[in-house]
Amino acid sequence: MEHAPLLTMRNITKTFPGVLANDDVSFDVHAGEVHTLLGENGAGKSTLMKILFGLYQPDSGEIRLRGEVASITSPTSAIEQRVGMVHQHFMLVPTLTVAENVALGLPSNRGFRTDLDAVSERILEISEQYGLSVDPSIEIWKLSVGERQRVEIIKALYRDAELLVLDEPTAVLTPQEVDDLFIILRQMTANGTGIIFISHKLHEVLELSDRITVLRNGKVTGDTTPSETNRQQLAEMMVGREVKLAPDKPHVDLGLARLQLRDVSVKGDRGTMAVDGVSLDVHAGEIVGIAGVSGNGQRELAETIAGLRPAESGSSVTIDDADLTKAGPARTRAAGLAYVPEERMKDGAVGEFEVSENLLLINHGDPKFRRGPLFDFAKIREHCQRLVDQFSVKTPSLETPTSSLSGGNIQKLIMARELDSRPSVILAAQPTRGVDIGAAEYIHSELIEQRNVGVAILMISEDLDEVLGLADRIAVMFEGRIVTVIDREAATREALGLAMAGG
Amino acid sequence: MKAKRMLKLFAVLFAMTLTAAACGSGDSTSTTTSECGSDLAVAAGESVTDLSVALVAPSAKDDVAFTQSMVDSLTRLGIEPQITDGTFVVEEAAAAIRGYAEDGIDIIVAHGTQYGGSLAEIAPDFPETSFIWGTSADNQGIANVFAYYPEADQGGYVNGLIAASIAGADGIGVVGPVEAGDAVAYIEGFTLGAEAGGSSTSIVYTNSFSDVALATTTAEAHAANGVAVLTGTSQSAVGAVNVATANDLPWFGTQSNTEAWSSDLTVASQVYHWDVVLADMIEKIEGGTLGGEAMALTLENGGLVMEFNGCYDLDSSVKSDAEAAIADIIAGEIVTK
Amino acid sequence: MSQFFTVSVLVATLATAIKFAVPYLLAALGETIGQRSGVLNLGVDGTMLLGAFGGYYTVIQTGSHLQGILVGLGIGLAVGIVYAYVTVFLHAQQGISGIGIFLFGLGFSDLLFQELVGTPKPIRPLPTLDKLPGVGRIFEPLVDIDIVGPLLFDHNLMTYMAFLLVPATTWLLMKTTFGMNVRAVGENPQAADSLGVSVAKTRFIAILIGSSLAGIAGATLSLQLAIFQHNLTNGIGFIAVALVYFGAWRPRWVMAGALLYGLVTATRIRWQSLDIIPQGASDIAAMAPAIITILALVLLASRVRGPAALTRPFSRH
Numbered sequence A: 001m002e003h004a005p006l007l008t009m010r011n012i013t014k015t016f017p018g019v020l021a022n023d024d025v026s027f028d029v030h031a032g033e034v035h036t037l038l039g040e041n042g043a044g045k046s047t048l049m050k051i052l053f054g055l056y057q058p059d060s061g062e063i064r065l066r067g068e069v070a071s072i073t074s075p076t077s078a079i080e081q082r083v084g085m086v087h088q089h090f091m092l093v094p095t096l097t098v099a100e101n102v103a104l105g106l107p108s109n110r111g112f113r114t115d116l117d118a119v120s121e122r123i124l125e126i127s128e129q130y131g132l133s134v135d136p137s138i139e140i141w142k143l144s145v146g147e148r149q150r151v152e153i154i155k156a157l158y159r160d161a162e163l164l165v166l167d168e169p170t171a172v173l174t175p176q177e178v179d180d181l182f183i184i185l186r187q188m189t190a191n192g193t194g195i196i197f198i199s200h201k202l203h204e205v206l207e208l209s210d211r212i213t214v215l216r217n218g219k220v221t222g223d224t225t226p227s228e229t230n231r232q233q234l235a236e237m238m239v240g241r242e243v244k245l246a247p248d249k250p251h252v253d254l255g256l257a258r259l260q261l262r263d264v265s266v267k268g269d270r271g272t273m274a275v276d277g278v279s280l281d282v283h284a285g286e287i288v289g290i291a292g293v294s295g296n297g298q299r300e301l302a303e304t305i306a307g308l309r310p311a312e313s314g315s316s317v318t319i320d321d322a323d324l325t326k327a328g329p330a331r332t333r334a335a336g337l338a339y340v341p342e343e344r345m346k347d348g349a350v351g352e353f354e355v356s357e358n359l360l361l362i363n364h365g366d367p368k369f370r371r372g373p374l375f376d377f378a379k380i381r382e383h384c385q386r387l388v389d390q391f392s393v394k395t396p397s398l399e400t401p402t403s404s405l406s407g408g409n410i411q412k413l414i415m416a417r418e419l420d421s422r423p424s425v426i427l428a429a430q431p432t433r434g435v436d437i438g439a440a441e442y443i444h445s446e447l448i449e450q451r452n453v454g455v456a457i458l459m460i461s462e463d464l465d466e467v468l469g470l471a472d473r474i475a476v477m478f479e480g481r482i483v484t485v486i487d488r489e490a491a492t493r494e495a496l497g498l499a500m501a502g503g
Numbered sequence B: 001m002k003a004k005r006m007l008k009l010f011a012v013l014f015a016m017t018l019t020a021a022a023c024g025s026g027d028s029t030s031t032t033t034s035e036c037g038s039d040l041a042v043a044a045g046e047s048v049t050d051l052s053v054a055l056v057a058p059s060a061k062d063d064v065a066f067t068q069s070m071v072d073s074l075t076r077l078g079i080e081p082q083i084t085d086g087t088f089v090v091e092e093a094a095a096a097i098r099g100y101a102e103d104g105i106d107i108i109v110a111h112g113t114q115y116g117g118s119l120a121e122i123a124p125d126f127p128e129t130s131f132i133w134g135t136s137a138d139n140q141g142i143a144n145v146f147a148y149y150p151e152a153d154q155g156g157y158v159n160g161l162i163a164a165s166i167a168g169a170d171g172i173g174v175v176g177p178v179e180a181g182d183a184v185a186y187i188e189g190f191t192l193g194a195e196a197g198g199s200s201t202s203i204v205y206t207n208s209f210s211d212v213a214l215a216t217t218t219a220e221a222h223a224a225n226g227v228a229v230l231t232g233t234s235q236s237a238v239g240a241v242n243v244a245t246a247n248d249l250p251w252f253g254t255q256s257n258t259e260a261w262s263s264d265l266t267v268a269s270q271v272y273h274w275d276v277v278l279a280d281m282i283e284k285i286e287g288g289t290l291g292g293e294a295m296a297l298t299l300e301n302g303g304l305v306m307e308f309n310g311c312y313d314l315d316s317s318v319k320s321d322a323e324a325a326i327a328d329i330i331a332g333e334i335v336t337k
Numbered sequence C: 001m002s003q004f005f006t007v008s009v010l011v012a013t014l015a016t017a018i019k020f021a022v023p024y025l026l027a028a029l030g031e032t033i034g035q036r037s038g039v040l041n042l043g044v045d046g047t048m049l050l051g052a053f054g055g056y057y058t059v060i061q062t063g064s065h066l067q068g069i070l071v072g073l074g075i076g077l078a079v080g081i082v083y084a085y086v087t088v089f090l091h092a093q094q095g096i097s098g099i100g101i102f103l104f105g106l107g108f109s110d111l112l113f114q115e116l117v118g119t120p121k122p123i124r125p126l127p128t129l130d131k132l133p134g135v136g137r138i139f140e141p142l143v144d145i146d147i148v149g150p151l152l153f154d155h156n157l158m159t160y161m162a163f164l165l166v167p168a169t170t171w172l173l174m175k176t177t178f179g180m181n182v183r184a185v186g187e188n189p190q191a192a193d194s195l196g197v198s199v200a201k202t203r204f205i206a207i208l209i210g211s212s213l214a215g216i217a218g219a220t221l222s223l224q225l226a227i228f229q230h231n232l233t234n235g236i237g238f239i240a241v242a243l244v245y246f247g248a249w250r251p252r253w254v255m256a257g258a259l260l261y262g263l264v265t266a267t268r269i270r271w272q273s274l275d276i277i278p279q280g281a282s283d284i285a286a287m288a289p290a291i292i293t294i295l296a297l298v299l300l301a302s303r304v305r306g307p308a309a310l311t312r313p314f315s316r317h
């Protein structure tokens, strides 16, 4: 049994009410390799990993660790068998410190009392070994997303994980943070750790993986290695049809400025000026991309445009010449704004609501859904079914609670709702974060479609590929200001990268 | 539901115990003095009527205050009523009152001012039933409702006068519940009596009939201010009595005899003998008049009785001054409000 | 009038406030622990009533204050087991389950009182330090010290226990593994679960501690007042729950809230007893403690968020 793989999952099947999430999946990982799981939203990747981590029990199938049959009944037993997991949605307690989050669930050397000094010491050792710099005594809520991710990895390393699952670790990271993460992961594999990596970003997958397994509709549909494949081929393996990675963009004559920002200044959560005198016009028929490392005022700017955050005096926000500087979200929407927020579960959808309820969230007052004073449920069903089909939201039914959809499908649901509202201006923040290739292609073509018919689109994205592929003009934001606005034709990846770093 | 039934069962048991323990009969003079160390249990009298009687009251039937005074009064009349007590919630009381009326009870005593609104709805539906309701100075103009109320200021005056002789310049602390009803009457009469006796009162209303903690704190504040005597009313007054005990301060009670709470320090209690007006009412009911008027408890008609504590060594001249004052109040020579 | 401004009156007011705050503080500290674990218990007042009766009845029977307090604790523990079972394992809705506990406590404590005692009869109150059997004499000179005596030494042992429980609760929550687990399951139970912390067990124990303290708070109340009667607590348990919110789930702020509530109550009573507040204004004055405490704490604590998972049952699927 000496050369048995670190992990073998054999014939795993798992059903949820109305969904076959994993269908006879077999999969293995060797010590020291990165094995990537690739698949559309809802393909069953997270489910398979949760089974491995003891959060779900498979209906049938077998798991072997180091050649021995393993029974993984709970996260505790997974941890005991040296399996670690960095979840798609972070599993951190924001009000606890880094050290406390790491120590959680572990016995303390001092019995009843916590021994955070000893924990901190080991955290520092680990950080030094892997270059994961983080202050053990700081509370999680004060950390950036990239730093939080480091804490998740430290948690696994602290528990001596030999097999580490990373479920979409890069979805929320800046390009620089992704580079840093990869350095750490390579160091871990060099030390013999086996890594399972999940991502929708094909260039990352090609860069990091030793092997790639593709899932579709819960089934394994193929496996390959980076040397014998390319982006186009991977995309097609995932989606099962031909995919256009670079969307076609016909020429459109610019119309009037529909969204106008003049000297917009906004205070952030901590009272400092997060947006500092931003002026920008978005015309009918163009997509303006805002590039920049997150945390440079993009979120605050988006919230201000959407009417969710007050601007400082002297600022002005207008849509089609209507002054919306002091308008709340209702008036702003009435003026023709569609808003796809960055944090989909917090600002974009209500997790406990059914799919249909979230689809109706912004226009349940529309008379066309009413018969007298009552809802016309037949009409509503028809409307929601159409949106679900059109945007291929993968859901067992319209009544499913939204929180049990996979991450990418929630995003598609929000897009469907917003684009259907016939807006004059679309404000989309990270519109394809965590969305699979097929769906991203659809969302991109839909945005371009809207642009072609004269909608003004302001897109905020950290994904340079997305910005370069979609935008007509690109504005780079740094420390709350727009440092440069470049036409797409004149933009290069290098120039943008430099501007994003403040250079 | 089960708890309710157990309560009722217990109520019946309790009434039987009372009856069994009974010996001798009540009196209707305006003062009494207990024998020190004697049992305070009220003796059951000769039954005055064959009519069936039910009682609905807000607090516990043995609260040493408002509700117990009514139970004791009925006992003195030889009446063993069906009892629903502890109905602080008016809706519950209304349900109980209606239930008794539907069961064909002849006389229903609704012992709580707050039940007035419910009675105005229920009484007209049962014109054959007589409702006795208090405390209230008017019967809401309903033909089958009798109302009763104590002129609590009268005994208050007497208590105040005696208290002044003990307290003098140190003053008297008053623990009031809610500024309404017989509490206000008692406290105002008490203040007049205290002033007539050359002392003064400090009055605090806690704004609750039942908050013992607040009554305790209030009495402690009075004690800390250096008063020499305490008095108070409502079932929360037990807290104040405990403070009187802890600080060795004489106490004056009202509504019921508070010797049960403080056998050494209770000087005198104004006790409501509802039986005096109840007896009048029952006589009228038997004569076919089911209601239509309000009757007052006074020192004159024996509805208010000043009960002196035999264990408290009260100066005999003070006591005779008090008795003279009672006579003057009855004669109308002293005005107590 | 000028009396009010004398030192002795101020000291007496403060001393009253401290004593008055004790049952509130005990109950609120318990509720703080429960809420930190993500469980709201609106049954505190009912638990207190049962504890109050249990303690009172025990003292009638045995004459022992210590046993009275222990019985209060035991009753709180028993009620806590029921509440924890229903909310943690059966995933019952917390708000309504708590109200159920309250109503049960209100009715059942009264029923037991009627059955077993009947006429409210005073018991021997909890002795202050100088009246403690045996060792009381040692404290007598301390109680007589100006200012410090009445403020610090003229109290019963439960008062000291309540205030010592403030740092103890902070220590439990901040410095022990159990406390860390409590905070984690109240904030993000999924995360705690993913690290092998048993959400159910942690919440169960937190509820038991909280409920036991509510039982002790009730027993302390009846032993301090030396009496029991129908609804003796008069809503103390509900105010304690409010104090937890307004005290932003921090033991020290909760203590500040309880003391402030006690102080405003003591002050209004005292001002009325000295005629500083005119007769007739008592209804308005009676609202002052609640209003002032809420205002003060809202101003202090409005920026603090509560445990994110408060009132949310946890299950893996």
Ligand SMILES: Nc1ncnc2c1ncn2[C@@H]1O[C@H](COP(=O)(O)OP(=O)(O)OP(=O)(O)O)[C@@H](O)[C@H]1O
Binding pocket: A016, A017, A019, A020, A021, A039, A040, A041, A042, A043, A044, A045, A046, A047, A048, A088, A394, A395, A396, A404, A405, A406, A407, A408, A409, A434, A436, C317
């Ligand atoms: N707890 C659950 N209850 C019901 N259905 C679930 C649950 N968890 C997942 N599903 C369903 O199982 C399927 C697979 O979901 P899973 O989260 O594994 O997808 P995924 O491949 O991780 O997708 P994504 O890339 O969007 O994260 C989806 O259809 C999802 O709706």
Ligand SMILES: [Mg+2]
Binding pocket: A045, A046, A047, A088, A167, A406, A407
């Ligand atoms: Mg997933």
